[in-house]
Amino acid sequence: MIGNGVVGILAESVNKWERRAPLTPPHCARLLHSGRDKTGVSRIILQPSTKRIHHDAMYEDVGCEISEDLSHCGLILGIKRPKLEMIMPDRAYAFFSHTHKAQKENMPLLDKVLFDLLSLRSVL
Numbered sequence: 001m002i003g004n005g006v007v008g009i010l011a012e013s014v015n016k017w018e019r020r021a022p023l024t025p026p027h028c029a030r031l032l033h034s035g036r037d038k039t040g041v042s043r044i045i046l047q048p049s050t051k052r053i054h055h056d057a058m059y060e061d062v063g064c065e066i067s068e069d070l071s072h073c074g075l076i077l078g079i080k081r082p083k084l085e086m087i088m089p090d091r092a093y094a095f096f097s098h099t100h101k102a103q104k105e106n107m108p109l110l111d112k113v114l115f116d117l118l119s120l121r122s123v124l
Contacts, residue, residue: 003074003092005040007031010070010078010086010095011047019053022077022094029062045073081109 012018023031023044031041044064048056056066070076071088078095087093093113 004072005036005042006073006075007041007044008070008073008076009044009046010076010082011049012051012079013083013086014080016051018079019051020079021052021054022079025054025058025062025064028059028064032063043072045070081106084108084112087112 007023009022012020028044031039032044036042044059045067046056046059046064047068047070048066060066073091075092075094076082076088078093081095082093087109
């Protein structure tokens with residue numbers, strides 16, 4: 001497990017039509033209820049979202065927490081890149097960053113990751 005055992009899930013903010021989620025409620029249930037010694041996950045915190053394909057209540061039903069504050073999370077998951085001001089130091093991030101293509105609009109994100117020495121797991 002990357003981080004401290006607390007996983008955060010971002011509310012998608014780049015595209016107003018984005019409904020995907022990096023983990024479904026059943027995925028979260030398995031991670032939380034299989035035991036930290038097996039999965040490395042002790043908590044999952046989601047930023048609230050009215051757009052996500054699975055409603056917040058479905059995540060709460062399996063033991064996830066809903067909060068804007070992801071500062072306790074060692075690993076933060078998303079579909080699209082977070083806003084630059086939301087990126088916190090000393091965290092691991094996993095999302096579709098598109099930084100490997102050197103797209104001009106994504107270079108500030110890569111600069112921030114490199115400057116803050118963050119761990120980025122970009123899904124290509």
